[in-house]
Amino acid sequence: MIQESPFRETLRYLKKNKSAMVGLGVIIFFVIMAIFAKFIAPYNPIDQNLKNSLQPGFWSGIKTNLLGTDEFGRDLLSRIIYGARVSLTVGLIAVLIGVLLGASGGIIAGFLGGKIDNLIMRIVDIMFSLPSILLAIVIVAIMGRGLSKAMIAIGITYSPQIARIVRSEAILVNRTEYIEAAKAIGDSSSRIMWVHVLPNVMSTIIVYGTLSIGSAILDAAALGFLGLGAQPPTAEWGAMLAGSIHSITGGFWWVETFPGIAIVLAVLGFNLLGDGLRDAIDPRLRGKF
Amino acid sequence: MRNYILRRILNVLLILLIVSILVFLMIRLIPGDPARIIAGEHASEKSLAELRAELGLDKPILIQFFNWFGKVLKGDFGYSIFTHEPILHDLLYRFPNTFELAIFAMIFATLIGVFAGIISAVKRYSILDYASMIIALFGVSMPVFWLGIMLIMIFGVKLDLLPTGGRLSVYLHITPITHFYLLDSLLEFNFPAFWDTLKHLILPAIALGTIPMAFIARITRSSMLNVMNQDYIRTAKSKGLSTRTVIMKHALKNALIPILTASGTEFALLMGGAILTETIFSWPGIGTYVVLAVQSRDYPAVQGSIIFIALVVALVNLIVDILYAYIDPRIHYQ
Numbered sequence: 001m002i003q004e005s006p007f008r009e010t011l012r013y014l015k016k017n018k019s020a021m022v023g024l025g026v027i028i029f030f031v032i033m034a035i036f037a038k039f040i041a042p043y044n045p046i047d048q049n050l051k052n053s054l055q056p057g058f059w060s061g062i063k064t065n066l067l068g069t070d071e072f073g074r075d076l077l078s079r080i081i082y083g084a085r086v087s088l089t090v091g092l093i094a095v096l097i098g099v100l101l102g103a104s105g106g107i108i109a110g111f112l113g114g115k116i117d118n119l120i121m122r123i124v125d126i127m128f129s130l131p132s133i134l135l136a137i138v139i140v141a142i143m144g145r146g147l148s149k150a151m152i153a154i155g156i157t158y159s160p161q162i163a164r165i166v167r168s169e170a171i172l173v174n175r176t177e178y179i180e181a182a183k184a185i186g187d188s189s190s191r192i193m194w195v196h197v198l199p200n201v202m203s204t205i206i207v208y209g210t211l212s213i214g215s216a217i218l219d220a221a222a223l224g225f226l227g228l229g230a231q232p233p234t235a236e237w238g239a240m241l242a243g244s245i246h247s248i249t250g251g252f253w254w255v256e257t258f259p260g261i262a263i264v265l266a267v268l269g270f271n272l273l274g275d276g277l278r279d280a281i282d283p284r285l286r287g288k289f
Numbered sequence: 290m291r292n293y294i295l296r297r298i299l300n301v302l303l304i305l306l307i308v309s310i311l312v313f314l315m316i317r318l319i320p321g322d323p324a325r326i327i328a329g330e331h332a333s334e335k336s337l338a339e340l341r342a343e344l345g346l347d348k349p350i351l352i353q354f355f356n357w358f359g360k361v362l363k364g365d366f367g368y369s370i371f372t373h374e375p376i377l378h379d380l381l382y383r384f385p386n387t388f389e390l391a392i393f394a395m396i397f398a399t400l401i402g403v404f405a406g407i408i409s410a411v412k413r414y415s416i417l418d419y420a421s422m423i424i425a426l427f428g429v430s431m432p433v434f435w436l437g438i439m440l441i442m443i444f445g446v447k448l449d450l451l452p453t454g455g456r457l458s459v460y461l462h463i464t465p466i467t468h469f470y471l472l473d474s475l476l477e478f479n480f481p482a483f484w485d486t487l488k489h490l491i492l493p494a495i496a497l498g499t500i501p502m503a504f505i506a507r508i509t510r511s512s513m514l515n516v517m518n519q520d521y522i523r524t525a526k527s528k529g530l531s532t533r534t535v536i537m538k539h540a541l542k543n544a545l546i547p548i549l550t551a552s553g554t555e556f557a558l559l560m561g562g563a564i565l566t567e568t569i570f571s572w573p574g575i576g577t578y579v580v581l582a583v584q585s586r587d588y589p590a591v592q593g594s595i596i597f598i599a600l601v602v603a604l605v606n607l608i609v610d611i612l613y614a615y616i617d618p619r620i621h622y623q
Contacts, residue, residue, distance in 0.1 A: 122303075122307070125304065126304055126307045126308060126311070128557070129304050129308065129557070129599050129602055129603050129606075130308070130557070130595065130598065130599055130602070131557050131558060131560045131561025131562075131564070131598070131602070132561060133561040133562075133564060133565070134560070134561055134564060134579065134595070134598060137564070137579065137580070137583055138315065138583075138591065138595060140583070141315075141583045141586075141588075141591055142315055142318050142319055214430065218430075218432050221432050221435075222432060222433075222434060222565055225432075225434050225565070226565075226568065226580055226583075226584075227584065228583065228584075238432070238434075241432075241434065241435060241438065248438055248441055248442050248446060248453075249446055249453070251446070253442055256435075256438050256439070256442065257439070257442075260431075260432065260435035260438070260439065263431075263432050263435065264427065264430050264431050264432075264435070267430040267431075268426065268427065268430040271426065271429060271430050272426070
């Protein structure tokens with residue numbers, strides 16, 4: 001009997017998991033939307049048309065702007081479609097930054113141990129003692145506003161969680177025989193860490209990374225909402241909600257509703273896939289709800 | 290036990306020290322003259338010179354830090370550029386508002402979350418189970434501020450049932466005694482103000498409590514499912530005890546530990562959520578203070594708030610850790 005590789009086995013379990021597949025479907029939907037925004041979006045997302053501001057959409061029988069327009073007369077549907085580009089990119093890059101920092105810190109701490117481990121884990125503890133959104137706000141306060149800075153800020157706030165998880169995995173890997181063998185043939189510490197330990201903690205990184213993208217999108221939206229992330233007129237889902245607070249009381253509900261729904265769906269997609277990946281990789285969780 | 294508590298307190302102090310160092314460095318990390326950053330762009334040369342002297346910017350950085358830290362230990366965070374008040378005064382004045390909101394959000398989250406989790410676990414794979422888990426899934430995927438906006442739109446504007454923001458209606462007055470509005474209004478038997486305060490609390494508490502609620506529901510469910518498979522539950526059932534007694538007395542008690550852990554760690558998240566919730570509901574708490582401070586580049590206020598919030602979160606975690614011992618005698622302090 002040929003043994004299945006762990007990767008294929010994981011994939012097989014993942015395919016069976018309906019909610020994970022729904023999540024994957026949602027993600028693919030948003031990714032396509034983001035890539036082909038130029039062709040799908042009916043209007044330019046930042047073109048203003050003040051004569052046409054705060055118009056309702058399809059529920060009032062208006063077919064030119066299906067989801068209505070905002071206070072500058074910009075087409076909401078087009079802004080949401082282009083917003084997918086911003087939010088997905090921010091989520092992905094922020095998590096990549098977090099993974100880069102966190103995984104390196106975690107591997108170094110777990111592999112080298114001792115004083116370095118202690119130092120890195122104390123830093124992690126400190127970062128945990130502050131709410132992540134506050135930490136991100138503070139980092140933006142230091143570096144200045146803007147989307148790229150928001151990405152870095154969110155990435156930094158995600159690194160401690162990743163570091164903690166990767167460290168515990170790295171400690172386990174460190175005790176295996178192949179690491180001992182690598183040490184015995186005189187491999188340098190850095191070679192062992194990046195060539196032997198890293199591939200073995202990769203699955204954890206992928207699961208945790210996927211789960212974090214959802215939260216990163218949420219945090220980026222929160223920063224955008226507070227005016228610290230994406231700056232106007234960029235079509236970003238969180239910032240779209242901030243630009244129109246007065247439309248809440250004015251009864252222009254669509255301006256506040258649709259960008260929020262887009263955020264919820266995208267985050268839900270990543271959470272479903274992340275949960276499914278975690279269950280598929282961890283054999284103890286397989287077959288459970 | 291005493292050793293353990295002492296060590297945990299030392300840990301809190303260590304965290305505070307390091308947060309303070311970071312916060313101190315923060316101002317120095319921003320390119321430019323720290324005095325100008327602190328005093329703002331429009332400060333006069335004279336006030337800049339005074340501030341430089343006050344901060345001791347001409348002294349070595351280590352001495353600057355110890356001078357500053359000595360003041361922080363005494364609770365002196367300096368003056369806010371925006372409100373012109375001592376920062377500690379601002380924070381202490383606003384803290385009860387945030388705390389009252391946080392407590393209500395946590396009560397909401399725990400009651401509904403634990404209830405939904407128990408039902409899900411007991412009626413596993415039923416429609417109720419799926420429904421509450423789907424709601425929980427949406428709960429963790431939703432931006433707090435969007436939920437707040439939706440609640441305001443539906444219950445505040447459309448149905449006109451509840452106030453859309455603020456702490457108390459303008460025509461009412463509460464004499465501040467403890468600064469907790471609900472308590473103060475009760476202490477002076479001011480029932481209209483009590484009722485008004487309660488109404489102002491409902492929407493923000495729901496907005497802030499939803500994410501923790503979803504987490505607690507999921508953890509309660511898995512924790513209850515774990516416990517329900519234990520031998521002592523089978524024994525309790527075979528003794529002929531009613532399902533209700535088995536669930537409430539035997540299962541829930543043992544499932545409580547992970548639930549409590551979750552509630553404790555949720556608190557840091559709650560303080561983060563408060564920043565956004567308070568902004569939406571114009572809630573005069575620590576959260577709006579931080580956001581205003583960052584937006585108006587009021588760096589001393591940002592510094593003070595961060596140390597303050599870190600202290601609150603660390604203290605709550607400390608209390609939760611100590612509570613474990615009393616709830617679960619199996620936990621040993623090592």
